[in-house]
Amino acid sequence: MSISVLGAGAFGTALAITLSNARTDVTLWARDEVAVKTMQTTRMNAARLPKARFPKTLTVSSDLEAACQAETILLVIPTQKLAAFLHSHATLLDVKTLVACCKGVDLATGLGPVQTIASTIPSAQACILTGPSFAVDIAAGLPTALTLAGPKNCLEPLQEMLSTPALRLYWTTDTVGAELGGALKNVIAIASGAAIGAGFGESARAAVMTRGYAEIQRLAIALGAKPKTLAGLSGFGDLALTCTSARSRNFSFGFALGAKTEFDSGLTVEGAKTAEAVSNLAKKHGIDMPITNAVAAILAQRLTVSQAMEALIARPLKEE
Numbered sequence: 001m002s003i004s005v006l007g008a009g010a011f012g013t014a015l016a017i018t019l020s021n022a023r024t025d026v027t028l029w030a031r032d033e034v035a036v037k038t039m040q041t042t043r044m045n046a047a048r049l050p051k052a053r054f055p056k057t058l059t060v061s062s063d064l065e066a067a068c069q070a071e072t073i074l075l076v077i078p079t080q081k082l083a084a085f086l087h088s089h090a091t092l093l094d095v096k097t098l099v100a101c102c103k104g105v106d107l108a109t110g111l112g113p114v115q116t117i118a119s120t121i122p123s124a125q126a127c128i129l130t131g132p133s134f135a136v137d138i139a140a141g142l143p144t145a146l147t148l149a150g151p152k153n154c155l156e157p158l159q160e161m162l163s164t165p166a167l168r169l170y171w172t173t174d175t176v177g178a179e180l181g182g183a184l185k186n187v188i189a190i191a192s193g194a195a196i197g198a199g200f201g202e203s204a205r206a207a208v209m210t211r212g213y214a215e216i217q218r219l220a221i222a223l224g225a226k227p228k229t230l231a232g233l234s235g236f237g238d239l240a241l242t243c244t245s246a247r248s249r250n251f252s253f254g255f256a257l258g259a260k261t262e263f264d265s266g267l268t269v270e271g272a273k274t275a276e277a278v279s280n281l282a283k284k285h286g287i288d289m290p291i292t293n294a295v296a297a298i299l300a301q302r303l304t305v306s307q308a309m310e311a312l313i314a315r316p317l318k319e320e
């Protein structure tokens with residue numbers, strides 16, 4: 001039962017390193033042949049995950065057909081690129097166990113990663129691995145706990161296969177809760193970063209996190225998520241990590257918005273497109289999501305960070 005990790009960004013590389021520390025049949029695939037050759041020679045991914053050395057057992061390849069011979073495939077490319085990737089390579093991915101390792105809602109379709117897999121490759125077992133984890137921590141072998149969600153029949157073998165001495169996986173069949181918790185917390189992390197960057201203070205950040213969690217629950221439960229999943233690693237756990245760490249790209253992006261400083265546009269910030277996608281979903285389902293709407297409005301330059309905060313604080317008073 002071999003494993004291929006498709007996508008050699010920070011997270012794909014980290015997962016491939018930790019898995020190949022524990023087993024010998026892991027392949028890390030990247031589309032860029034030059035980057036693959038460099039990784040094969042240097043045994044590291046200096047561009048995305050500097051300092052982390054590849055175990056001898058890790059195979060790095062740009063041959064997608066060969067990589068897709070594996071029974072279990074981890075998809076670690078950004079959410080907005082996932083649907084096109086699956087469409088382009090559907091025949092190679094047919095009937096496989098596909099584990100999305102990305103966090104977001106597709107702007108074009110309004111679907112999360114599991115739903116995107118299920119709608120594109122119905123023959124596949126569509127799963128998601130999500131929860132609080134920075135790539136650097138996973139690559140360094142630091143203790144981490146994640147949520148694995150998918151169809152019941154494949155969860156236990158997959159949990160066994162993807163757990164390592166440092167990486168502890170919990171399973172759930174609630175794919176809706178797992179994918180929405182991971183997607184929506186990134187939007188709240190942008191808002192938290194903006195609050196800190198603009199100098200509104202840590203009390204304001206705590207309010208953004210807590211009321212953000214309330215709106216995550218409102219939308220996700222309306223779409224079928226279980227409250228227990230949202231309170232777990234993939235929801236509350238990841239919200240806590242991402243909203244409080246300057247190592248988070250979503251938090252740092254928000255911080256730069258609030259502080260009016262530059263931000264590296266080459267970095268993957270899933271919450272940016274997801275804010276608009278979720279704002280559209282909330283409107284469609286009649287769900288009140290003022291913080292998400294504020295982030296979407298800031299990114300569309302309809303509001304400044306200060307105007308957004310003033311509008312949030314001035315909302316009608318109500319029961320918690």
Ligand SMILES: NC(=O)C1=CN([C@@H]2O[C@H](COP(=O)(O)OP(=O)(O)OC[C@H]3O[C@@H](n4cnc5c(N)ncnc54)[C@H](O)[C@@H]3O)[C@@H](O)[C@H]2O)C=CC1
Nearest residue numbers: 007008009010011012077081101102103133134135268270
């Ligand atoms: N970096 C982290 O600490 C964590 C990241 N994640 C999630 O993992 C996902 C990927 O993030 P990162 O690896 O950090 O991003 P990254 O920006 O480091 O890497 C993304 C990779 O995807 C590749 N890619 C993009 N479009 C592609 C396509 N069409 N075909 C093939 N490859 C393509 C890029 O070449 C790049 O190597 C995101 O959804 C993120 O939220 C989840 C947990 C932790």
Ligand SMILES: O=C(CO)COP(=O)(O)O
Nearest residue numbers: 131132133248249250251
């Ligand atoms: O999802 C993550 C932590 O669990 C990574 O966060 P960023 O994408 O904001 O860096």
